[in-house]
């Protein structure tokens with residue numbers, strides 16, 4: 001059942017190219033995005049002027065990437081909330097709002113409660129769900145299935161990639177409907193999205209370098225992740241992944257916030273993983289890494305193929321394929337998921353079933 005892999009988590013990471021392909025290709029036709037959501041016709045989507053993305057854990061982190069994509073491509077303001085906060089906040093809704101719920105299982109109690117709250121207030125809801133026929137899929141006004149196939153490992157990996165894929169499709173669609181993207185730009189995004197499964201595979205093919213990095217980090221009890229913009233959201237997801245499967249204490253920081261407190265924790269040998277895949281932010285994040293390096297940190301950098309790196313700076317370099325900036329999370333998360341997996345294995349953890357965690361959180 002594990003298809004020759006020692007754990008479901010590893011199998012599911014290796015299934016990512018296929019899952020993303022299955023999710024994207026039926027929804028792209030002749031250079032156009034076709035979402036096929038009957039309850040949300042184009043004129044309704046064209047009128048949406050504010051989006052709330054609500055989810056928990058990894059699904060919420062996918063939502064953070066979705067915010068960057070939708071705001072960049074469609075210029076619609078997006079708020080991302082943790083479901084257990086959103087539902088108790090008495091959120092402010094207006095007429096043309098859309099609430100997007102993201103959930104792999106479709107059964108997460110707080111996400112379901114947030115969905116019901118939005119419906120009660122008369123706001124349109126769209127669910128991005130993996131498990132067919134699940135509660136959230138049934139109750140939302142409309143659903144976009146992620147079609148990743150079953151995800152068994154407690155730690156979510158391939159589900160995150162397909163959640164991103166659907167959010168990119170939605171961002172392109174909204175960009176067109178809101179007059180922000182030309183037909184040519186839509187066709188370019190469609191083509192590049194269809195190329196992503198191959199790039200995800202290239203990222204997976206770097207596994208040997210990731211294993212040597214895992215060996216470097218396996219005995220560390222504290223790991224910091226820093227990045228800016230969309231890379232910061234990847235840090236948040238990577239930090240969650242590593243802590244849940246390896247029981248290592250991890251923190252994700254916006255690189256620019258480091259100086260405002262956290263840098264006091266850096267001492268000789270403290271591992272700091274920098275994620276820097278955005279050309280416009282690259283020099284800034286690298287300069288933050290230089291600061292921690294000068295205080296003794298062990299620096300690991302995730303950057304793109306071809307980016308210039310001073311060989312003195314890092315102990316390990318994890319390269320990812322060069323793709324359009326906004327799409328880079330689809331490839332940049334891969335080494336970080338594999339790193340979490342391999343560190344957990346080296347530490348002898350029960351990777352597929354970490355202590356105290358459940359695959360589907362149906363209690364609040």
Ligand code: F6R
Nearest residue numbers: 057058059103104105108155156
């Ligand atoms: C982390 C993880 C959890 C889930 C969260 C939401 O690896 O799996 O953080 O992402 O419990 O679950 P779903 O997506 O089923 O609503």
